[in-house]
Amino acid sequence: MKQRYQNRIELLQGTLDLLILQTLRWGAQHGYGIALAIRANSGDILQVDTGSLYPALHRLERQKLVAAEWKLSENNQRVRVYRLSVAGKKKLATERSRWAQISQAIAGILGPAGEESEA
Amino acid sequence: MKFPWGDEERRKKELNEEIASHLQMAARDREARGESPAQANVAAQRELGNAGVIQDVTHDQWAWTWLEDLLQDLRYAARTLRKNPGFTLIAVLTLALGIGANTAIFSLVNGVLLRPLPYAQPERLVGTTEYYPQGALEVMREQSRTMELVGVSDNGEFNLTGSGDPVRLIGNSVSADFFSVLGVQAAMGRTFQDGEDQPGKDREVILSRALWERRFQSDPSIVGRRITLEGVDRQIIGVMPADFRFPSPKTELWVPLHMDPRDIGTYWGDSYMPLIGRLRPGATVQQARTELKIMLPRVLAAFAWAMPDDSFVTGTVVSLEEAIVRDARGKLLILLGAVGLLLLIACANVANLLLARAATREKEVAVRVALGASRWRILRQLITESVLLSLIGAALGLGIAVYGLSIMKTALPPDTPRLADVALDGHVLIFTAFLAILTGIMFGLVPALGASRVDMTEALKSGGQRSATRGNHRASRLLVVGEVAISMILVVAAGLLVKSLWILSGTNPGFRSERVVTARITPNESFCEVPGRCLAFYDELLRRTRALPGVQDAAAVNALPLGAGAEIFPSAVEAHPTPAGAHVPMLWEKIITPDYLRIMKIPVLRGRGFTEADAAPEAQAVLIVSKSTAEHFWPGKDPVGQHIRANWEPNVWRTVVGVVGDVREYNIRSDSASWIDGVMYAPYGAHAIRGSGADAPPAEMTLVIETSAERVQIASELKNTVASLNHDVPVSQIGPLKNWVAEAMAEPRSISGLFAVFGGLALLLGAVGIYGVISYSVAQRSREIGIRMALGARRQEVLLLVVGQGAKLALSGVAIGIAGGLMLTRLMSGLLYGVQATDPLTYGAVAILLMLVALAACFLPARRAMRVDPMVALRYE
Numbered sequence: 002m003k004q005r006y007q008n009r010i011e012l013l014q015g016t017l018d019l020l021i022l023q024t025l026r027w028g029a030q031h032g033y034g035i036a037l038a039i040r041a042n043s044g045d046i047l048q049v050d051t052g053s054l055y056p057a058l059h060r061l062e063r064q065k066l067v068a069a070e071w072k073l074s075e076n077n078q079r080v081r082v083y084r085l086s087v088a089g090k091k092k093l094a095t096e097r098s099r100w101a102q103i104s105q106a107i108a109g110i111l112g113p114a115g116e117e118s119e120a
Numbered sequence: 121m122k123f124p125w126g127d128e129e130r131r132k133k134e135l136n137e138e139i140a141s142h143l144q145m146a147a148r149d150r151e152a153r154g155e156s157p158a159q160a161n162v163a164a165q166r167e168l169g170n171a172g173v174i175q176d177v178t179h180d181q182w183a184w185t186w187l188e189d190l191l192q193d194l195r196y197a198a199r200t201l202r203k204n205p206g207f208t209l210i211a212v213l214t215l216a217l218g219i220g221a222n223t224a225i226f227s228l229v230n231g232v233l234l235r236p237l238p239y240a241q242p243e244r245l246v247g248t249t250e251y252y253p254q255g256a257l258e259v260m261r262e263q264s265r266t267m268e269l270v271g272v273s274d275n276g277e278f279n280l281t282g283s284g285d286p287v288r289l290i291g292n293s294v295s296a297d298f299f300s301v302l303g304v305q306a307a308m309g310r311t312f313q314d315g316e317d318q319p320g321k322d323r324e325v326i327l328s329r330a331l332w333e334r335r336f337q338s339d340p341s342i343v344g345r346r347i348t349l350e351g352v353d354r355q356i357i358g359v360m361p362a363d364f365r366f367p368s369p370k371t372e373l374w375v376p377l378h379m380d381p382r383d384i385g386t387y388w389g390d391s392y393m394p395l396i397g398r399l400r401p402g403a404t405v406q407q408a409r410t411e412l413k414i415m416l417p418r419v420l421a422a423f424a425w426a427m428p429d430d431s432f433v434t435g436t437v438v439s440l441e442e443a444i445v446r447d448a449r450g451k452l453l454i455l456l457g458a459v460g461l462l463l464l465i466a467c468a469n470v471a472n473l474l475l476a477r478a479a480t481r482e483k484e485v486a487v488r489v490a491l492g493a494s495r496w497r498i499l500r501q502l503i504t505e506s507v508l509l510s511l512i513g514a515a516l517g518l519g520i521a522v523y524g525l526s527i528m529k530t531a532l533p534p535d536t537p538r539l540a541d542v543a544l545d546g547h548v549l550i551f552t553a554f555l556a557i558l559t560g561i562m563f564g565l566v567p568a569l570g571a572s573r574v575d576m577t578e579a580l581k582s583g584g585q586r587s588a589t590r591g592n593h594r595a596s597r598l599l600v601v602g603e604v605a606i607s608m609i610l611v612v613a614a615g616l617l618v619k620s621l622w623i624l625s626g627t628n629p630g631f632r633s634e635r636v637v638t639a640r641i642t643p644n645e646s647f648c649e650v651p652g653r654c655l656a657f658y659d660e661l662l663r664r665t666r667a668l669p670g671v672q673d674a675a676a677v678n679a680l681p682l683g684a685g686a687e688i689f690p691s692a693v694e695a696h697p698t699p700a701g702a703h704v705p706m707l708w709e710k711i712i713t714p715d716y717l718r719i720m721k722i723p724v725l726r727g728r729g730f731t732e733a734d735a736a737p738e739a740q741a742v743l744i745v746s747k748s749t750a751e752h753f754w755p756g757k758d759p760v761g762q763h764i765r766a767n768w769e770p771n772v773w774r775t776v777v778g779v780v781g782d783v784r785e786y787n788i789r790s791d792s793a794s795w796i797d798g799v800m801y802a803p804y805g806a807h808a809i810r811g812s813g814a815d816a817p818p819a820e821m822t823l824v825i826e827t828s829a830e831r832v833q834i835a836s837e838l839k840n841t842v843a844s845l846n847h848d849v850p851v852s853q854i855g856p857l858k859n860w861v862a863e864a865m866a867e868p869r870s871i872s873g874l875f876a877v878f879g880g881l882a883l884l885l886g887a888v889g890i891y892g893v894i895s896y897s898v899a900q901r902s903r904e905i906g907i908r909m910a911l912g913a914r915r916q917e918v919l920l921l922v923v924g925q926g927a928k929l930a931l932s933g934v935a936i937g938i939a940g941g942l943m944l945t946r947l948m949s950g951l952l953y954g955v956q957a958t959d960p961l962t963y964g965a966v967a968i969l970l971m972l973v974a975l976a977a978c979f980l981p982a983r984r985a986m987r988v989d990p991m992v993a994l995r996y997e
């Protein structure tokens with residue numbers, strides 16, 4: 002059971018981190034909020050699995066890319082809120098450019114191949 | 121790496137709350153979209169999944185990432201090692217030898233030097249370096265405020281008679297509170313109680329577990345039984361636990377000291393023994409030392425006779441461990457140092473292998489750097505690999521250590537202190553694990569640093585051949601030079617010890633040992649108190665022994681040469697008055713029957729040997745002295761006709777009638793101990809006088825039997841012969857005299873043997889090291905060699921080029937090794953015999969040997985270089 006979850010984390014690792022960091026760029030947010038934001042901003046395509054979200058958040062916190070603190074939500078509920086750290090901002094910048102490279106490269110590979118198969 | 125054990129509970133609680141708040145928010149949103157509260161809750165929970173597992177996994181992010189990294193590194197390392205079986209095999213074997221040797225020697229050091237003594241509060245136990253008689257012990261026990269002192273005699277011998285075959289047992293006489301001072305209990309029955317070392321109350325004995333099992337068939341009702349020891353009826357009051365081996369593992373029984381002030385000779389003169397003590401609460405060893413010095417004048421004043429002023433002055437108090445271990449410490453540390461050097465060689469070798477491999481791995485590392493691995497991460501990966509390597513080596517090394525230790529335990533002299541405590545225990549395993557990790561880091565760090573400093577673009581661009589390897593190559597040459605230097609030191613040390621052993625085994629001990637069988641005949645001491653009984657017994661025994669088949673002649677002596685001990689005879693020498701306050705001359709007295717000198721081939725240099733007539737009561741009291749004794753007392757004069765007497769017999773002068781050759785009486789290295797002034801021989805007979813002052817001749821004698829061939833089967837015949845004369849007399853230690861001589865060589869032989877093994881390993885590893893570096897360099901330079909050959913270089917020139925390179929490295933190593941050896945071998949001068957620690961012959965021979973081995977190691981790669989086809993080499997790449 003645990004193993005299955007861990008496999009899923011590995012699958013998403015990196016990508017999910019990038020998405021979380023990107024989401025936090027607009028301000029501090031709790032886990033549920035982050036999940037909602039990613040889902041909304043991807044046009045409901047990316048469903049963030051809770052079992053991946055929290056391990057990722059805590060991993061980022063451990064790496065000091067995000068910082069966490071307890072706050073009261075608008076509903077007067079105690080929630081744990083994550084905020085981007087300075088290191089996190091830097092990481093986001095490098096990860097974004099790396100992502101750009103990779104997606105370009107993948108597009109480069111997929112592009113012609115796709116045309117061929119259609120032709 | 122972080123171990124957040126402290127926050128553990130808090131973090132778990134917070135995480136629980138965080139997930140709960142997530143659920144609540146999700147449920148509230150669903151309710152807002154119109155679901156019923158119950159529906160919303162179920163749906164939110166289904167969406168979330170298994171909260172417990174999520175918490176677990178999230179929690180793991182905090183604690184175990186470093187472990188996961190490590191596991192990943194280990195998996196990767198294992199894969200890499202599997203892919204290079206040749207490299208892995210050589211590296212693991214090299215490390216196994218190095219770590220195995222260290223583990224074995226460390227087990228010795230641990231068992232002998234490090235393990236606390238198995239007694240209560242062992243750090244409070246002390247011992248004296250000096251021996252004291254019973255009277256002195258009593259004075260010090262009364263006066264000491266820092267120590268509870270007890271006496272423990274050296275190993276004594278006791279005849280057990282009256283129950284089956286008579287046997288000779290080894291036992292010690294101890295103070296009544298000996299066991300309570302050590303803080304040990306009997307396994308069965310009890311130990312001695314206060315006052316049980318006083319005459320009349322001392323008829324008791326405590327058995328060792330081994331004796332109880334062997335001789336008394338583990339009889340559970342043994343306590344209370346009476347046995348006859350040395351003619352004395354004693355009650356068994358207890359059996360000690362199996363692991364109690366004090367003062368020696370040979371000890372089979374303990375009897376109380378017989379503290380009788382009326383027996384002046386024994387009380388003050390004949391009962392010298394080491395003392396042990398427990399420091400009283402608050403007292404320190406330093407205070408005990410001071411107190412010992414303060415007590416000394418009072419102790420000397422209490423003696424029954426005037427003692428020389430310098431008696432006991434060198435005596436001091438040391439920890440009991442130190443008192444037990446004595447000079448074994450130095451030898452063990454030397455051995456530990458030697459295996460440490462061996463491990464350094466092994467490390468250098470594996471580091472070299474890694475350096476050579478680093479070149480081929482450059483590309484792999486570059487790819488990993490390009491994929492985003494940090495330098496630290498790469499370094500960690502490479503170090504993990506080398507530590508894994510050395511852990512595998514250590515596992516194999518443990519096997520080598522177990523095997524080596526079992527060999528060493530039989531090869532080391534059995535009187536090595538605490539040898540029975542030596543085992544591969546938990547401490548040794550921890551040491552080995554620690555050593556393996558340290559070793560892995562040591563040989564892995566330099567290659568890993570080099571490899572992780574890789575220039576990505578360079579490495580990826582070039583064919584992956586030589587970009588960062590130039591620095592590596594310098595490092596590997598340095599390693600080889602160091603390796604050869606250390607090998608030189610170890611081989612020189614081995615050479616010096618082997619040469620010592622060779623000289624030692626070639627020395628003439630002063631007597632012959634071929635075709636002589638010896639046996640100890642030990643009637644009870646009281647047997648000889650009846651005048652003439654002992655003389656008649658030995659007379660008849662020798663006569664019957666001579667009649668046994670294969671026996672040519674037989675004689676008796678009170679103690680064999682080479683440290684079996686002899687009567688110590690405080691004497692006065694005519695025309696050599698002893699100044700007041702000085703020591704009287706101490707002589708060893710060998711009591712012999714007339715044929716002894718002839719059977720042992722000890723030459724009579726002047727005068728005559730003994731005859732049967734010398735033993736008669738009416739004959740003149742005569743002596744024979746050894747050559748060096750004669751030179752000591754009467755330099756330039758004729759010793760024959762001079763006189764010596766016992767210092768307590770003012771008017772009984774004994775006449776020297778002969779001078780015989782020197783014999784190694786003390787040990788294989790020296791004729792006599794430093795505190796002995798000479799050796800004299802007295803005939804076994806009416807005039808045999810004992811150092812203790814006892815009138816009777818010694819009861820215990822050793823038969824020296826000349827046989828026509830090496831006959832060991834004489835044992836049973838001899839036992840029958842003795843039994844036919846007196847069935848209460850044990851016969852023990854029957855064996856060829858050659859074995860006795862070999863036993864005397866056991867210690868030098870075992871140490872030389874160990875060093876010879878270390879030296880051989882050092883030579884082998886050194887050769888492998890040179891071979892590795894030179895063949896790697898040939899492989900690297902094959903293109904250059906090809907060009908040279910294309911330009912007309914001849915094969916011999918190529919050979920010289922390669923061999924010259926190796927020779928240069930070896931020569932530097934040898935030079936450094938000589939310098940290091942001159943510094944280090946001085947430490948072992950105490951182990952050498954007949955050879956200086958700086959012996960130029962040994963140094964020269966080892967240097968030549970090492971150069972030859974180095975050249976041989978270069979030869980194979982050089983031949984490969986000669987065969988380089990210029991065309992192939994140039995086309996390559």
